[in-house]
Amino acid sequence: MNTSRWIISLLGIMGFVGLLAACGSEEVPSVSASGSGSGSASASGTITGFGSIIVNGKKFETSNTSFIVDGRSGSQSDLKIGMTVTVNGSFNGDQRSARTVLQKDAVEGLVQSVAADGLSLVVMGQTVFVDSTTLIDDNIAGRNLLNLIAGTDHVEVNGHIRPNGIIQATYIERKLVNVTPEVRGLVSNHASGSATFRIGNLTVNYGGADISDMPVPNGNNWDDLFVEVKGTNFVSASTALIATKVEPETKGIGQAIDEFEVEGFVMGASASNGNIIDFTIGTTPVRTTDNTEFRGGTVDEIVAGVKLSAEGRFDGSTLIAKHVKFHESVRLEGDIATIGSNLFTIAGLPGVAVNLNSQTDFRGASLGNLLPGDHVRVRGRVNGMTSVIATRVELRSADRDLDLQGPVHSITGNDLVILGVSVDTSSITHFESVSGSSMSRANFFAEVKVNSLAKVKGERNGVVVVWDEAELED
Numbered sequence: 001m002n003t004s005r006w007i008i009s010l011l012g013i014m015g016f017v018g019l020l021a022a023c024g025s026e027e028v029p030s031v032s033a034s035g036s037g038s039g040s041a042s043a044s045g046t047i048t049g050f051g052s053i054i055v056n057g058k059k060f061e062t063s064n065t066s067f068i069v070d071g072r073s074g075s076q077s078d079l080k081i082g083m084t085v086t087v088n089g090s091f092n093g094d095q096r097s098a099r100t101v102l103q104k105d106a107v108e109g110l111v112q113s114v115a116a117d118g119l120s121l122v123v124m125g126q127t128v129f130v131d132s133t134t135l136i137d138d139n140i141a142g143r144n145l146l147n148l149i150a151g152t153d154h155v156e157v158n159g160h161i162r163p164n165g166i167i168q169a170t171y172i173e174r175k176l177v178n179v180t181p182e183v184r185g186l187v188s189n190h191a192s193g194s195a196t197f198r199i200g201n202l203t204v205n206y207g208g209a210d211i212s213d214m215p216v217p218n219g220n221n222w223d224d225l226f227v228e229v230k231g232t233n234f235v236s237a238s239t240a241l242i243a244t245k246v247e248p249e250t251k252g253i254g255q256a257i258d259e260f261e262v263e264g265f266v267m268g269a270s271a272s273n274g275n276i277i278d279f280t281i282g283t284t285p286v287r288t289t290d291n292t293e294f295r296g297g298t299v300d301e302i303v304a305g306v307k308l309s310a311e312g313r314f315d316g317s318t319l320i321a322k323h324v325k326f327h328e329s330v331r332l333e334g335d336i337a338t339i340g341s342n343l344f345t346i347a348g349l350p351g352v353a354v355n356l357n358s359q360t361d362f363r364g365a366s367l368g369n370l371l372p373g374d375h376v377r378v379r380g381r382v383n384g385m386t387s388v389i390a391t392r393v394e395l396r397s398a399d400r401d402l403d404l405q406g407p408v409h410s411i412t413g414n415d416l417v418i419l420g421v422s423v424d425t426s427s428i429t430h431f432e433s434v435s436g437s438s439m440s441r442a443n444f445f446a447e448v449k450v451n452s453l454a455k456v457k458g459e460r461n462g463v464v465v466v467w468d469e470a471e472l473e474d
Contacts, residue, residue, distance in 0.1 A: 038092040039258030042314075046158075046170050047083050050076070053101060056261050056309075060087050060098035069103045070156070071180070071230075079103060082135030082171030084158040091259055106167045108156040109181045109234055111148050118146045119358065121155075124183060125202030125239040128157050128167045129359050131389075132381075137173035145172070151236065154179045160264045161185060161282070163304050165200050168265075181234045181241055184249060187225045192217035201239055204229055209243040226283050249283065256316045262286070263309035263327065272299045285318040286310045293435055295474040296405070296453070297326035305361055305392065306379070325474060329453055330388050330419070331405035332378040333396070334460065339370055346376075348402045348460040351386045351420045354378055356393070364395035375399050382407060386420035402465055405455035405473065408448060416454060416470075423456050425470055432471040447472060 045056040052061045053076065062076055069078040079085065084105070089098040109124030121128050130136075130145060140155075141147040148155065158171040165185055185199040195207035195217070206229075215221060226249045233242040262284050269279035275294070278287050279302050288299065292312075302308070302324070312322040332354065337347040343355045356367055365374070370393075379392040388406075406419040416423045431444040439447075448454060453474065458467035 039090065040256075041091040041096050041259040042086065042088045042257050043261050044086040045084065045261075045263060047079055047081050047085055049081065050079075053079070053085075053087065053098065055085060055087050056263070058096060058261075060089055060096045060101075062098050062101065065089075065098045065101055067101045067103075070105065070108075071182075074103075076101075080137070080171070080173075082158065084160070084170055103158075104184070104228075105156045105182075106159045106161065106169075106185075107183045108175065108179065109154060109183070110236055111150050111153045111155055112236060112239070113150050114145055114148055117358075118144060121145055121148070122201075123155055123157060124181060124234055124241065126157075126167055126183060126185070126200045127165075128159070128169050128172075129162075130169050130172070131359065132383075134159075134169045135171045137171070139174045139176070140172070148174070162265050163267050180230060181232070182228065182230045183241070184228045185226070187222045187227055190217075190220045190222040192219055192221070197222055199227075199229065203238070203240040204231075204243050204246070205240060206243040206246050210245045211247075213247040255314075257314040259311075260314040260319060261309060261311040262319060264307065266302060266304055266306045266308065268304055269302050272302070275299050277302055281308075281310060284314075286321055286324075287318050288321045288324060292321045293323050295323060295325040295434065296329065296455075297324075297331070301326065307391075326379075328379045328381055328391050329406065329473075330378070330380045330382060331403060331455065332376075332380075332388070333401055333403035334375070336370060336372050336374045336376060339372060342367075344370065346378075346402075348465045349404060349419070349421050353387045354380070354393075355383060355387060355389050357389065360390050361392045362394075363392065365393070370395070375401075377403075382419075385409065388419070400459045400461065402458050402460045403455065405453070408450055408452045408454050410450060411445070411448060416448070416456070418454060418456065423467055423470075425456070425467060428456070428467050428470050430469045432469070434472045434474045436471075444470060444472070 043056045043058050048054050052059055067074045067076060083103050086102045087098045088100045089096060107123050107126045112122040114121045119130055136143040154175040156173050156175050157167060157169050159167045159169040161167055183199055187197045190197040196203055196205050228247055228249055229243050230245045231241040231243045262281050264281045267280045270277060275290055275292055276288055277299055308324060308326045310319055310321040310324050312320045332346055334346040334348055337345045343353050375396045375398050377394045377396055378390050380388045380390040383389045404418055404421060409417040414426045431439045431441055433439045455471045455473055456467050457469040458465055
């Protein structure tokens with residue numbers, strides 16, 4: 001398995017919300033702005049290690065912890081790296097303790113189809129994307145989804161949901177016994193008269209289900225609610241599920257949390273006012289302030305479909321963000337130099353190949369109408385020393401700006417090599433630290449290391465590139 005990267009599960013956030021009701025209504029202790037002191041703490045994400053449990057890079061002690069795994073009481077031994085969980089507990093200084101750990105999957109059910117390239121599959125009407133960060137259990141032969149048998153095999157998928165309802169998988173395993181058809185997602189096409197609605201391409205019939213926690217059905221009033229559905233009978237031919245229970249994933253929200261981190265896809269965002277913006281990750285409202293630190297991106301990049309994390313204090317209804325971090329580590333901006341059927345290059349960034357696939361999100365253009373000379377902004381992830389997989393490509397107005405963000409491969413004198421591009425920093429006069437504060441050249445080079453994430457900005461005039469800013473990123 002590839003355990004070097006992790007993705008936070010948006011569905012884990014929903015599990016966190018469900019846990020809030022169990023936390024009680026006691027007053028929470030105060031916590032200083034520096035994060036010292038003590039208080040309540042929660043983290044939703046992918047398990048990246050054990051020895052206690054590590055989620056979101058944070059270690060929680062589990063000596064007095066209760067576990068719910070796949071809807072049943074369990075133990076830490078039932079969990080695996082890559083599963084999505086919500087940890088709810090407390091902190092004292094830099095020590096965290098878990099009171100509860102809740103594991104929830106995105107969908108569990110019959111595999112209806114597997115794409116020929118092995119990069120996606122359909123499970124009970126839900127499209128599931130996989131990539132190099134997805135962990136595949138060894139009970140799937142060769143850890144290769146092409147070895148799943150459509151119409152026969154059942155799987156459990158942990159992951160988080162994109163705004164279009166597609167599940168981005170973090171962990172997939174084949175289920176051999178005790179398969180309970182279940183799915184989480186956004187309701188559409190609710191029809192109270194027929195007691196049906198859809199999640200993805202799945203039709204849910206809730207006529208005989210327990211809906212006691214849902215609003216009273218009335219027309220299409222459930223549309224856009226995020227729900228969890230469990231059933232007993234999935235009919236593949238009609239992609240329909242007979243539900244036994246439907247409940248909202250937002251049940252129980254209202255408990256303040258001193259230290260809370262959430263990561264996933266932005267589902268919607270308001271217009272920004274300086275550094276202040278309201279947006280939603282899953283069902284969690286987030287608000288930034290003038291003091292929020294933005295890492296790896298800027299406030300104007302917070303739009304629907306962008307993956308990021310926010311950390312701060314949850315005041316009972318909104319996460320007031322201390323940090324906002326963009327998690328696709330590669331950022332490029334410039335003019336397309338050459339373009340092919342599934343990749344392009346950018347003028348001024350020699351040797352960097354921007355690879356495109358079925359999961360690339362295009363904004364303002366599509367692959368078919370991008371042309372050499374178009375000015376684009378790219379978000380993506382590293383796929384080799386000089387190769388990038390684009391998760392998002394945005395067509396911009398004509399500009400001479402050139403941006404390069406990625407891991408530093410080497411440092412020689414005033415030169416940095418980022419994604420194979422040699423950057424001469426001798427013309428740069430503005431350097432920034434991870435927190436965004438100005439720093440001297442000497443301090444910048446004292447802090448930057450091989451494998452550090454760095455961003456340089458400049459302008460391209462013909463074949464000449466003049467770099468004028470360099471920033472350290474987290």
